[in-house]
Amino acid sequence: MTSTFDVAILGAGSAGYACALRAAQLGLSVALVDDSPLGGTCLHRGCIPTKAWLQAAKVRRTVAKAGSFGIGAELTGVDAKGVRDYADATVAGLHRGLSSLIASRGITVITERGSLVPDDGRGPGIETGAIVHRAKAVVLATGAAPITLGLPVDGHRIITSEEALRLEDLPSRAVVLGGGVIGVEFASMWADLGVEVTLVEATDRLLPAEEPGHSRILTKELSRRGVTVLLGSTVTAAEAREDGVAVTIGDEEVSADLLLVAVGRRPVTEGLRLEAAGVSVSAGGHVAVDANLQTAARGVYAAGDLVAGPQLAHRGYAHGLHIAERVAQLRGRPSNATELPRDSDIARVTYCSPQLASVGLTAQQAGPDAEVVDYHLTGNGRAQILKGAGGRESGVVRLIRRPGGEIVGVHLIGDDVSELISEGALLVGWQAAPEDLSSIVHPHPSLSEAIAEANWALAGRPLHMHR
Ligand SMILES: Cc1cc2nc3c(=O)[nH]c(=O)nc-3n(C[C@H](O)[C@H](O)[C@H](O)COP(=O)(O)OP(=O)(O)OC[C@H]3O[C@@H](n4cnc5c(N)ncnc54)[C@H](O)[C@@H]3O)c2cc1C
Ligand SMILES: NC(=O)c1ccc[n+]([C@@H]2O[C@H](COP(=O)([O-])OP(=O)(O)OC[C@H]3O[C@@H](n4cnc5c(N)ncnc54)[C@H](O)[C@@H]3O)[C@@H](O)[C@H]2O)c1
Numbered sequence: 001m002t003s004t005f006d007v008a009i010l011g012a013g014s015a016g017y018a019c020a021l022r023a024a025q026l027g028l029s030v031a032l033v034d035d036s037p038l039g040g041t042c043l044h045r046g047c048i049p050t051k052a053w054l055q056a057a058k059v060r061r062t063v064a065k066a067g068s069f070g071i072g073a074e075l076t077g078v079d080a081k082g083v084r085d086y087a088d089a090t091v092a093g094l095h096r097g098l099s100s101l102i103a104s105r106g107i108t109v110i111t112e113r114g115s116l117v118p119d120d121g122r123g124p125g126i127e128t129g130a131i132v133h134r135a136k137a138v139v140l141a142t143g144a145a146p147i148t149l150g151l152p153v154d155g156h157r158i159i160t161s162e163e164a165l166r167l168e169d170l171p172s173r174a175v176v177l178g179g180g181v182i183g184v185e186f187a188s189m190w191a192d193l194g195v196e197v198t199l200v201e202a203t204d205r206l207l208p209a210e211e212p213g214h215s216r217i218l219t220k221e222l223s224r225r226g227v228t229v230l231l232g233s234t235v236t237a238a239e240a241r242e243d244g245v246a247v248t249i250g251d252e253e254v255s256a257d258l259l260l261v262a263v264g265r266r267p268v269t270e271g272l273r274l275e276a277a278g279v280s281v282s283a284g285g286h287v288a289v290d291a292n293l294q295t296a297a298r299g300v301y302a303a304g305d306l307v308a309g310p311q312l313a314h315r316g317y318a319h320g321l322h323i324a325e326r327v328a329q330l331r332g333r334p335s336n337a338t339e340l341p342r343d344s345d346i347a348r349v350t351y352c353s354p355q356l357a358s359v360g361l362t363a364q365q366a367g368p369d370a371e372v373v374d375y376h377l378t379g380n381g382r383a384q385i386l387k388g389a390g391g392r393e394s395g396v397v398r399l400i401r402r403p404g405g406e407i408v409g410v411h412l413i414g415d416d417v418s419e420l421i422s423e424g425a426l427l428v429g430w431q432a433a434p435e436d437l438s439s440i441v442h443p444h445p446s447l448s449e450a451i452a453e454a455n456w457a458l459a460g461r462p463l464h465m466h467r
Contacts, residue, residue, distance in 0.1 A: 001130060001131045001132070002122075002125075002131070002132050002133075002134055003031070003131065003132075003133050003134070004122070004123075004133075004134050004135070005028075005029045005030060005031045005108070005133060005134070005135045005136075006023065006028035006029045006030065006135060006136050006137070006327070006331060007019070007020070007023045007028050007029070007030050007031070007135055007136070007137050007138075007139060007324070007327055008030075008031040008033065008125065008126045008133045008134070008135035008137075008138050008139070009030065009031065009032050009033065009138075009139040009141060010033050010034075010114045010115075010116070010126050010138070010139065010140050010141060010142055010272070011033075011034055011040065011140070011141035011142040011143055011304070012032050012033070012034035012036075012038045012039065012040060012109070012141075013034075013039065013040020013041055013042060013043075013141060013143050013304060013305075013313075013316060014040060014041075014042045014304060014313040014314075014316035014317055014320070015139075015141040015143075015303035015304025015305075015306075015316030015317070015319050015320045016032060016034070016040065016139065016141035016303070016304070016320065017032065017038060017039065017040070017098065017102065017320070018316065018317040018319075018320030018321055018324075019139050019141065019303060019319075019320030019321070019323050019324045020032045020102065020105075020107050020320075020324075021101065021102065021105055021107075021320075021324075022320065022321050022324035022325060023324035023327065023328065024105035024106055024107050025105065026324060026325070026328040026333050027328070027333055028324070028327065028328060028331065028333070029108075030105075030106075030107045030108065031107075031108045031110055031126070031133045031135065032102065032107050032108065032109050032110065033110045033112060033114040033126050033128060033133070034109075034110075034111065035111060035112055035113040035114075037095060038095065038098055038099055038102060038109065039094070039095055039098050040143055041143050041144070041305075042313040042316075043091060043094055043095060043098065044091060044095070045161070045162050045165060046161075046313070047313050048087075048090060048091050048094060049087040049088075049090070049091055049165045050161070050165065050182075050185055050186075050189075050351070051351055052083075052086060052087035052090045052091075053083060053087055053165065053189050054185060054188070054189050054351050054352075054353075056078075056083040056086065056087075056193070057188070057189040057190075057192035057193050057353070058192070058353065060075065060078065060192055060193060060194075061192045061353065063075055065388050065391065068388030068389045068390055068391060069388050069389070070389075078170060078193050078194060080167055080168055080169055080170045080193075081168045081169075083193075084165075084166070084167070084168060087165070110128055110133070112128035112129060113128065113271075114126040114127060114128045114133075115127050115271055115272050115273045116138065116140065116272050116273055116274060116276075116277045116279065116300065117132055117273075117277065118276060118277040118278065118297070119277075119297070119298065119299060120134075122134050123135050123136050123137075123138075123299055124137075124138040124277060124297065124298075124299050124300050125138065126138060135299075136299060136327070136330075136331060137299050137300075137301060137323070137327040137330075138299060138300045138301070139300075139301045139302070139303055139320075139323055140272065140274075140279070140287060140295070140300065140301065140302040140303070140306055141302070141303045141304045141306065141316070141319075141320070142267075142268045142269065142272065142306055143267075143268050143304060143305045143306065144265035144266060144267050144268060144305035144306070144311055145265060145266060145268050146160040146161065146162070146261065146262075146264075146265055146266075147261075147263050147264045147265060147266050148160065148261055149261065149263055151177075151235070151238050151259075151261055152238065152239075152240065153261060154240050156240065156258075157240035157241070157244065157245040157257075157258050157259065158238050158240055158245055158258070158259045158261065159258055159259070159260055159261070160260070160261055160262070161182050161186070161260070161262060164186060164260050170190065170193055170194070170195055171190075171195055171256065171257030171258045172195065172196060172257055173195070173196045173197075173198075173244075173255070173256040173257050174190055174195050174196070174197050174198070174256055174257060174258050174259070174260060175197075175198045175200060175235070175245075175247045175249075175254060175256045175258075175259045175260070176190075176197060176198070176199045176200065176259075176260045176262060177200050177234070177235045177259060177260065177261050177262060177263060178200070178201065178261070178262035178263040178264070179199055179200070179201025179203075179205075179206040179207065179208075179229070179231070180201075180207065180208075180262065180263070180264065181207070181350050182262035183199060183201070183260070183262040183263075184199070184206055184207060184218070184222075184350055184352045185350060185351055185352050186260055186262065187199040187222060187227050187352070188222060188225075188227075188352035188353050189352075191222065191225045191226055191227045192225065192353065196226065197226070197227045197228070198227075198228040198230065198249075198254060198256070199222065199227055199228065199229050199230065200230045200233050200234060200235055200249055201229070201230070201231050201232075201233065202232070202233070202234050203231070203232070204231050204232055205219070205231060206218050206219055206222075206229065206231075207350060207356060209348075210350075210356050210358060210362075210411065211358070211362055211363065211398060211411045213374075213396070213398075214356055214396065214398075214411060214413040217354070217394050217396065217413055218352065218354065218356065218413065219231075220394070221353070221354055221394060222352075225353075230249060233249055233250055234249070234250075235247055235248065235249055235259070236248045236249075236250075238259050244256055244257050244258075245257070245258055245259050247259050265305065265311055266284075266285055267284075267285045267286050267287065267305060267306045268305075268306070269281060269285060269287065269306070274287070277297050277300065278295075278296055278297035278300075279295045279296055279297045279300055279302075280295065280296040282308060284308060286306060286307060286308040287302035287306045287307060289301070289302050289307055291340070292322070292323075292326055292340070293307065293319055293322065293323055293326075293340070301323045301327075303316060303319035303320050303323055304316035304319055304320070307319065309343040310343055310346060310348060312346060312348060314346065314347075315341075315343070315346050318338070318340065318341055318346070319340070321338050322337060322338055322339075322340045325337035325338055341429070344359075344360060344361060345359065345360065345425070345428055345429050346359070346425075347359040347421045347422065347424060347425040349418040349421060351418060353415070354394065354395060354413050354414050354415055354417070355412075355413070355414065355415065355416065355417050355418050356411075356412065356413050356417075357411075357412045357413075357417045357418050357420065357421035357424070358409070358410065358411040358412065358421065358424070359409070359410050359421060359424045359425045359428050360400070360407070360408050360409035360410060360424070360428040361400060361408045361409040362400075362409060362411065363398070363400055363409065365409070366400050366402070366408050366409055369402075369403045370400050370401065370402060370403065370408070370409075371400070371401050371402075371403060371404075371458060372398065372399070372400050373398070373399050373454045373457045373458045374396050374397070374398050374454070375396065375397045375398075375399075375450050375453045375454035375457065375465060376393075376395070376396055377393050377394075377395030377396065377397070377414045377447075377450055378393045379450075379453065379464050379465065380395075380445075380447060380449060380450045380453075381444070381445035381449075382445040382446050382447045382449070383395055383414060383415070383447060383450070385445065386415055386416070387415070393414075394413075394414070395412070395413055395414020395415065395417065395450075396412070396413050396414065397410075397411075397412050397414075397417075397420075397450040397451055397453075397454045398410070398411040398412070398454070399434070399451070399454040399455060399457075399458050401433070401434060401458055405433060406431040406432060406433050407427045407428060407431075407432055407433065407434060407455075407458070408428060409428065410423075410424030410425075410427060410428060410451070412424070414447070414450075416447060417447065419447070420447055420448055420450070420451060423448065423451055424451070434455045434456075434458040434459035435459055437451075437452070437455045438455065438456060438459050438461070440452070453465055
C-alpha cells in the first residue's frame with residue numbers, strides 16, 4: 001500500500017519535529033515517522049531531563065550554603081527517586097504540549113520503525129511495515145546514540161547517560177569516562193548530590209572545544225567540590241560485579257558502584273537502507289549533505305545529529321526549519337528559506353557548575369593578531385550577590401575581535417552564564433564591532449553588564465576595569 005505526502009520525515013526529535021511543524025505551517029502535507037515518543041533524545045533522554053537533574057543539584061548546593069546568605073537550613077539527604085519524578089514530570093508536561101501542537105497542525109504521526117525506499121518516479125519514500133509513504137521530499141533525522149568503545153555496557157553497573165537518568169538510587173562512588181559535555185554535566189551534578197566522582201578524560205583538559213583557560217577554571221572548581229579529575233587518562237577495562245564495578249585506569253584498578261561511559265555519540269543509520277537509495281555516508285558514519293542539507297539522492301535530505309557537526313538540539317531545529325522552507329519554495333509556496341547558520345555561529349552551553357557558554361572562534365582559532373579581553377566576574381555586582389558571603393567568584397567573560405574589526409568569539413564561564421550567550425550569538429551572527437554595542441545600555445545590577453564591560457574594554461574605553 002502507498003500513501004503520498006509533500007514531506008515524509010523519519011525521526012521526530014528536535015530536527016524532525018521542527019521540520020514537520022514548519023512544513024505544515026507552510027501548507028505542505030506531512031508524515032512524521034518515529035517508533036518512540038515525539039520529541040526524541042533532547043526531550044526524553046537528553047537536554048530536558050539532564051537540566052532538571054542539574055537544577056536539583058543546584059538547589060542542594062544552594063541549600064548547603066544557605067548560611068552564607070544569613071538563612072538557616074538543614075540538609076537531610078537526596079531522594080533520587082524524587083528528583084527523577086520531578087524530571088519525569090517536566091518531560092511529561094513538555095511532551096503533552098508538543099504532541100498537541102503537532103496534532104493541531106494536521107501532521108500525520110506514524111508510530112512505527114521506518115526505513116528509506118528509493119525514488120520509483122513518484123518520489124522517495126519511507127517504508128513502515130507493509131506501507132510505503134511516498135513524498136516529494138524525505139527528511140532523515142534519526143539522531144545519534146552513545147559510543148561505548150566496546151566496554152561491556154550492561155545498563156546496570158556500566159551505563160550510558162540513558163540509564164544514568166533512570167537511577168532511583170544514587171551511587172556512592174562513580175567513575176565517569178569522558179570529560180566532554182555529558183561527562184562534565186554528570187560529574188558536576190553527581191558531586192553536588194553527594195556522589196564521590198572520578199572523571200577520566202583522554203585529552204589534556206576537560207571540554208577540549210572550549211577556551212583552555214576556562215577548562216582550567218572548571219577543573220579547579222570541580223576538584224574543589226571533591227571530583228578527582230584524571231586528564232590524559234582512559235579506562236582500558238571494566239568488569240561488572242555483583243556489588244559494583246572494577247574499572248582499570250592505566251595501571252590502577254578503581255572500585256566504584258557504577259561506570260558512566262560518555263565518550264561521544266555516533267549517528268544512527270543502521271537499518272535505514274541508505275546505500276540502496278543512493279545516500280552516501282562518510283567514514284565517520286554521518287550522512288553526507290550539500291550546503292542545503294540535500295543528500296546524494298535527489299529529494300532526500302538529512303538533518304540534526306545525523307549530519308557531521310555539533311550535536312545540539314537548536315542546530316537540529318535550524319536544520320529542520322531550513323529544509324521545510326527550501327522544500328516549500330521548491331513546491332512553489334511563498335517562503336524565504338531561513339539561512340542555514342554556520343556551525344561556529346551556533347552557541348553552545350555546558351550546564352555544569354560553573355556553566356560554560358560560547359559562540360564563534362576561540363582565541364587560538366581567531367589567530368595571533370586577534371584582540372582579546374577577559375572581564376572577571378569579581379567586578380560584577382550581580383555575580384557577587386549570587387555567590388553569597390565569603391564565596392569565591394571565578395567567572396570570566398572573554399570577547400575576541402579581529403584587529404580593529406568585528407567580534408568573532410564570545411566565551412563565558414560562571415554561574416548562570418547560559419542566559420547571556422544569546423547576546424554573544426547576536427554579536428557574532430551580526431558581525432558586530434564593539435563600537436556597535438557600546439551605546440546599548442545594559443541593566444544594573446545584571447550579569448549581562450559583564451558583556452558590556454568586556455565590550456567597552458575591547459572598544460578601548462574600559463569602565464570598571466583596570467586597563
Ligand atoms: C544526555 C544528553 C544531554 C543533552 N543535552 C543537550 C542540551 O542541553 N542542549 C542541546 O542543545 N543538546 C543537548 N543534547 C543533544 C541533543 O539531544 C541532540 O543534539 C538532539 O536531540 C538531536 O536531535 P535529532 O532530531 O537530530 O535526533 P534525536 O533527538 O535523537 O531524534 C531522533 C529520533 O529518530 C527516531 N528514530 C531513529 N531511527 C528510527 C527509525 N529507523 N524509525 C523510526 N524512528 C527512528 C528516534 O526514536 C528518535 O526519536 C543532549 C544529548 C544527550 C544525550
Ligand atoms: N549542554 C549541551 O548542549 C549538551 C549536553 C550533553 C550532550 N550534548 C551533546 O551530546 C554529544 C555527546 O556528548 P559527549 O560528552 O558524549 O561527547 P563529547 O564529544 O562532547 O565528549 C566526549 C569526550 O570524551 C573524550 N574521550 C573520547 N574517547 C575517550 C577515551 N577512550 N578515554 C577517555 N576519554 C575519551 C573526548 O576527548 C571528549 O572530551 C556532544 O557532542 C554534545 O554536543 C550537548
